[in-house]
Amino acid sequence: MKTEYTYRFRIFPNKEQEDFLNIQFGHCRFVYNHFLALSKKEYEGKGIKWKYSLYQSMLPKLKKEYPFLKQANSQSLQVSLQNLDIAYKNFFKGEAGFPKFKKKKSKQTVHIPQHFQIEKISKKRGQLKIPKLKTPIPIKMHRNIEGQIRSISITKTPDGRYYLNVLTRKEIQPLKPVNKTAGIDVGIKEFAVIHDGETTHHIENPKYLQKSEKKLIKLQRQLSRKQKGSKNWEKARQKVAKQHQKIVNQRKDFLHKVSIAITKQYDTIVVESLNIKGMIQNNKLSKQIADVSWSTFINMLEYKAKWYGRHIEKPDRFYASSKTCSVCGYKNDQLTLSIRKWQCPICKTIHDRDENASKNLYQIGLTHLTGGRVGTTQAEACGAGSVGGMQYNLQSTRYTAVKQEAPQFIKE
Structure with missing residues (x-):
């Protein structure tokens, strides 16, 4: 297209x-x-x-x-x-x-x-x-x-x-179908948890703003001590601006690499429909929510999926993906945000709330799979995306950013 x-x-x-x-x-x-x-x-x-x-x-x-x-x-x-x-x-x-x-x-x-x-x-x-x-x-x-x-x-x-x-x-040529789907649960502790039917992948939240916060505080304190409008004030202002721009560049680089890797490896991608504007009003979590950039990530997934002929599915905003047992369908209405693990009283399955949410989202995506296959083997689940000659594999169970450089997904 x-x-x-x-x-x-x-x-x-x-x-x-x-x-x-x-x-x-x-x-x-x-x-x-x-x-x-x-x-x-x-x-x-x-x-x-x-x-x-x-x-x-x-x-x-x-x-x-x-x-x-x-x-x-x-x-x-x-x-x-x-x-x-x-x-x-x-x-x-x-x-x-x-x-x-x-x-x-x-x-x-x-x-x-x-x-x-x-x-x-x-x-x-x-x-x-x-x-x-x-x-x-x-x-x-x-x-x-x-x-x-x-x-x-x-x-x-x-x-x-x-x-x-x-x-x-x-x-832009659409990608060949791979008959795979993925359910993605985004979060703050971990950037995303992805379930593809066989494997659950964890992508760490790089927390670029949090890692640079001490340096930013120091630079902003230096700026506040300068006379506004002076040459020294302008130099200090540019240092603050450069640090902010570095954080923006790091975040965008990370989001682009993750979104293109996911787009290239799955036909159907199911993501939560979040009320981010409402969530960011939370005074305790607003900074972390802004830093993790869910909205930008989902937007990237949407336009890249359109480019390459993939399908993005968003369930109803009030669908309780974390509270619903992915094994038997029981809904735990007593589950609060502070509870990270819970046991289903019906089937006795112990759930990690984020992994459970990604599995429920994956089940929604199964209906949009192409090619008639529902499951994938472990070898098939280890697909790879490539950008600019560099490989980004969703193969291990956890990924992390390396230092302050451009993020690379590596085996642990």
């Missing part, structure tokens, strides 16, 4: 190019914030609701009122207004909160729909040419771009790094 796919590369602008990009970021941010403020004022004062075509017609007048906007790519300003339109639509659908004003110290992005050029110079080097910038920007091209390039955007992260995002439309 053909789908949209984004390639992300690190770029290394020089001082002159950085100044140019910062101007572009600023102009796009100005347009976004201006129309957000105007739309709020119009609604509160006159009751006029957001309408994209109305504010789109005001953009040329705004450029005449503020001549400095002519320094920016006109298409980039239009995309900035389109992004505000998307933010409003998501708010009206109930999928996001009310649009917020963009800040200078947050992540900055400029979109360039046309008139750009990407050239590959050597195996891992390339250059980017964009409108109104005379000199090309060096790119670290760690892989080839496949598919039809639709547009690009340049992002500056809070830690001061610049990235090129290339949106393409490419063909």
